[in-house]
Amino acid sequence: MVEDTPPGSALNIEVIKRSPMLAALHEGAMDRHSLEQRLGISKSTVHRNTNSLAEQGLIERSDGEYQLTKFGEAVAEVVATFEADMRTTVRLAPLFEAISAVQPGCSVEAFSDATVTTATDGDPFAPLARFVSLVQETETLRMFDSYAVAPTYMDEIHGQVLDGLETKVIERPDIALDIMENYPRKCVELCASEFLTMRVHDTLPFGIGIFDSKIGVGIRDRESGSPRAFIDTETREAREWAETLFESYWNEATQLDRFHPKALREAIDSDA
Incomplete structure (x- = not known):
């Protein structure tokens, strides 16, 4: 039995x-030649397409030009919205998997106008550069899993923190240890400055950066661990979500009073 074709x-x-x-x-209305030039198609293809659209009541011809009917205008609006939504969905693809299993949840619509900066072979440090540009515009910074956001952030924000950038960071213990071993002098300076507060947490799902006016999500490549994308926005919904998420992990994390490996091991042991 052949099923009827669904209406529409x-x-x-x-x-x-x-x-x-x-x-x-x-x-706007166009004649056949304009459509050929605009769409890069042949005369016969224009003829076939316009005939088909006319049969569906979507376009009509007047004075040698094709134009949308009222129905066609409504359909074209739907198509434009759909294509915009699809572009947004594809653009935010790195975000979907990262935030889907995290509570509290956040709708992807909160990031619909986000700036998406991805790492490419030609510019693998693009996400880091975007992060740094936002740091330069803010007076406060909260973030976790910095290596998903900016793996060399000590080099990038050291001076700003010493100049008074109020910074709270939650790191995984292995990342905190890596920072302490690679930047021992800077860790001592930052500790003495009292502008950086660091805590450690065993499980961080992705990177978060909270600035004065924007928030950003940093996503690592699963295989290499290097930053894959940095997605930032200034919507209220995204900000409220990021702040709630940060506070949740901050409250669970272990405080570090000193920034050196011994203090880190002691903090981990005391929390065990």
């Missing part, structure tokens, strides 16, 4: 197939 399915297929032409005509 033929139109849905037509809209998807002809969406570039709908998008072009959504900007």
